[in-house]
Amino acid sequence: MSAQFIEKYRENAEIYTGSDICKQKSKELLLEINMPNGLLPMDDIEEVGYNRSTGFVWLTQKKPIQHRFTKIGKQVSYDTHVTAFVENRKMKKLHGVKAKEILIWITLNEICIDDPSSGKITFGTPTGISRIYPISAFEVEEDEKK
Template identity: 30%
Template sequence: MASKTIEIHRVGAEIFRGDDAMCKKKCVEVLEEKKTEHTFKKVKQTVSYAGEVTAFVEPGKLRKIAGVKTKELFLWLSVVEVYVDESVTAPGNKVTFKTGTGLSETFDAAAFALGE
């Protein structure tokens, strides 16, 4: 069902592939370039990215994410939603990650800055 929904929305979506400069720019914006697994040291969280990551993008929010997992203890849980609490003014913004199991965790947004 989820893949059918993604295919329906893919028709009108911007799709970036290959070595195109715009594709590389988008990859850096969304993921750390050429990593399949990354540990965010400030929050001690390990995240795994599939070869294809899809999400519905809204201002301050990614929903129906596919292809991203986070490690909790010994389990890998799918991340299905990420959003920024915009009611808090910068630099104190918070980022909340929700998993498919209904668990969520909130962190300081600064922990996810490029180069961290």
Template identity: 30%
Template sequence: MAFLQTHIPVLVNLLGFLIFLSLPVSHSLTIHDLLRTKGLPAGLLPKDVKSYTLSETGLLEVYLEEPCLTKFDTNSFYESVVRANLTYGELTDVEGMSQEELFLWLPVRDIIVDDPKSGLILFDIGVAQKQLSLSLFEDPPDCKHQGVLMKNAKRGKGFEAQR
């Protein structure tokens, strides 16, 4: 009887631990990990992603804390919500992202990695397509948020001028 009294708590704890281990584990990917699994570089989206959803149809919706500005080869602007259809190696019908080209802001329509071995990524910006080195997008960039940019506006560097 003394054996049971001293060992029952241990057995109950052991049983609870075994049940805990058998529960399914949720492996939620960060947006940057998701991009990698889909054959895209993690740095296509900034570090400041708050959350994202991916529907069964492949519609990706990425939520940022607020609109932000980053720089790759040129300036890139992200609205607070970026949407695109995600398939392997492609983000198509992109909404909420634009790039600065020759002092004009043009919407990014598609981002495609046809052959990762080529080391190139294709950006369709409507009036043109440009190929860039994949190495520019290895790491997620930092964002300059509108609040920071508004402070610069007081010094003569306006948000619209930087965006």
């Protein structure tokens, strides 16, 4: 998803810049939509935007990163622009996130929690294939909170 697409949603959006506030706002957003707080483990975020009227969210970072979710043994790649349309317990039309399956990178386009009581989160691909994992694998302890 290009920066040009982000420009379409900037008007009326809440926009934050700077690594520390962006990291905080990305976690707050995840909590607000009832998603695990460790789902977007991006460190060097330059900008976070949230257009509440459309549900469009974007995160921009200096360079792509890879993160290993150790509890499930999965490597995930986050591009310089990560975008999605969000609603309660759901991220749709997700762009900029890929998961490694054996030797290939698979694009993810949806993340949702259909039934919170199940303790499961589903990751979908554009081909309709999905994987289900425990929500706890994407939660981060908040020991850094002051």
